[in-house]
Amino acid sequence: MLPNYYQFYCPVKILSGQLAVSNIPFEMTLLGCQRAMVVTDKGVVKAGLIDMVKSAFADSDVKIGRIFDEVPQDSSDKVANRIAKMFKTERCDCFIAVGGGSALDSAKGANIVLSAGSGNILDFQGADKITSDLKPLIAIPTTAGTGSEVTKVAVIYNETTETKMSFVSDKLYPDLAVIDPRMTLTMPPMITAATGMDALTHAVEAYTCIQKNPIDDIYAKTAIDLIRRYLVRATQDGKDTEARMGMANGALFAGIAFSNSMVGMVHALAHALGGVCHVPHGIANAILLPWCLEYNLPKVPEYIAELSGLLGGARAYLEPLEQAEETISLIRNLLKKLNRISSIPEKLRDAKVEEDQLPEAAEAAINDGALVYNPREVSYNDALDVYRKAF
Numbered sequence: 001m002l003p004n005y006y007q008f009y010c011p012v013k014i015l016s017g018q019l020a021v022s023n024i025p026f027e028m029t030l031l032g033c034q035r036a037m038v039v040t041d042k043g044v045v046k047a048g049l050i051d052m053v054k055s056a057f058a059d060s061d062v063k064i065g066r067i068f069d070e071v072p073q074d075s076s077d078k079v080a081n082r083i084a085k086m087f088k089t090e091r092c093d094c095f096i097a098v099g100g101g102s103a104l105d106s107a108k109g110a111n112i113v114l115s116a117g118s119g120n121i122l123d124f125q126g127a128d129k130i131t132s133d134l135k136p137l138i139a140i141p142t143t144a145g146t147g148s149e150v151t152k153v154a155v156i157y158n159e160t161t162e163t164k165m166s167f168v169s170d171k172l173y174p175d176l177a178v179i180d181p182r183m184t185l186t187m188p189p190m191i192t193a194a195t196g197m198d199a200l201t202h203a204v205e206a207y208t209c210i211q212k213n214p215i216d217d218i219y220a221k222t223a224i225d226l227i228r229r230y231l232v233r234a235t236q237d238g239k240d241t242e243a244r245m246g247m248a249n250g251a252l253f254a255g256i257a258f259s260n261s262m263v264g265m266v267h268a269l270a271h272a273l274g275g276v277c278h279v280p281h282g283i284a285n286a287i288l289l290p291w292c293l294e295y296n297l298p299k300v301p302e303y304i305a306e307l308s309g310l311l312g313g314a315r316a317y318l319e320p321l322e323q324a325e326e327t328i329s330l331i332r333n334l335l336k337k338l339n340r341i342s343s344i345p346e347k348l349r350d351a352k353v354e355e356d357q358l359p360e361a362a363e364a365a366i367n368d369g370a371l372v373y374n375p376r377e378v379s380y381n382d383a384l385d386v387y388r389k390a391f
Contacts, residue, residue, distance in 0.1 A: 006213035016179035025060035033094035080109030101146030108154035144247035145195025147255015149177035189342035194282030206257035226250030264374035272364035
């Protein structure tokens with residue numbers, strides 16, 4: 001059924017395929033840029049992926065002006081402010097973000113600071129508070145999970161309050177997303193599994209939240225189908241280029257879907273776990289997804305039911321509630337299979353969460369903006385109950 005009203009917007013140019021990275025210098029000239037600042041982390045450098053980016057500039061008139069490789073596991077306000085200062089000092093005119101969600105969000109955060117002329121990113125937390133145009137941003141994901149290369153969202157860790165802050169604006173869309181499977185070949189099994197479950201969560205929440213729409217539904221369902229076909233393969237064999245390409249595109253489609261439809265309870269609870277307990281975002285999503293779907297089941301059984309076939313379910317003759325339960329069971333089975341291959345945690349206790357941390361996380365979760373789009377209202381006690389079930 002069509003909603004009475006919906007919006008869809010994705011202005012990102014996408015290059016997807018083998019050797020896509022080699023096109024970056026040409027794309028920089030189209031953007032009117034000459035001197036890029038690369039934002040990445042030590043792991044990406046160690047894996048040799050920055051060398052691949054640098055080699056694309058070998059015979060080019062455009063240049064890399066500075067490489068910042070100190071992005072932490074969770075992009076933070078202080079790191080974003082540091083990057084912005086270096087960008088100005090080195091006289092760069094665009095960003096190239098290479099890495100997972102933290103690197104991409106760090107570049108987005110620095111871009112906010114630079115373009116607004118403010119020294120503090122915290123001034124722009126929330127939705128649609130960014131009014132200035134941003135510097136060009138080229139996003140090269142090295143994981144297949146966050147979808148940040150095609151989203152208008154940045155999640156930044158506030159080091160002072162120990163919470164994750166969301167920034168949402170159409171200004172935050174990258175100008176270019178470069179999907180090159182070579183950039184994901186070095187991901188170890190655990191990270192492959194966790195980022196893949198992150199992408200699955202994006203797609204499932206986009207399909208079941210209150211702001212869903214028919215265009216995003218297509219992207220979300222395509223993403224779920226790709227993830228079901230390729231996530232286990234990519235986790236088992238990291239050199240499987242077909243599986244890596246399938247997952248990279250699955251994460252991309254899921255990112256487009258949730259950037260418009262938004263996410264819900266899973267992300268709210270996962271953000272809180274990241275801030276309070278420092279659980280990696282993909283792992284938190286993987287553990288919480290089936291439990292949150294169970295919580296939302298009374299409100300949207302038909303939407304959850306419609307995903308069972310995409311996840312490998314075959315019993316289409318079931319009633320919607322039964323079929324929705326099958327969807328949840330299939331997601332649990334997928335996580336179990338990934339656990340056997342990669343040791344990704346299935347419970348919060350296995351992700352080094354302490355039970356006495358759960359009340360603090362629940363308090364943080366109910367103040368997370370993602371809950372606005374959840375199909376069912378969530379109280380402090382509801383959040384705490386889901387955490388305890390997942391523990």
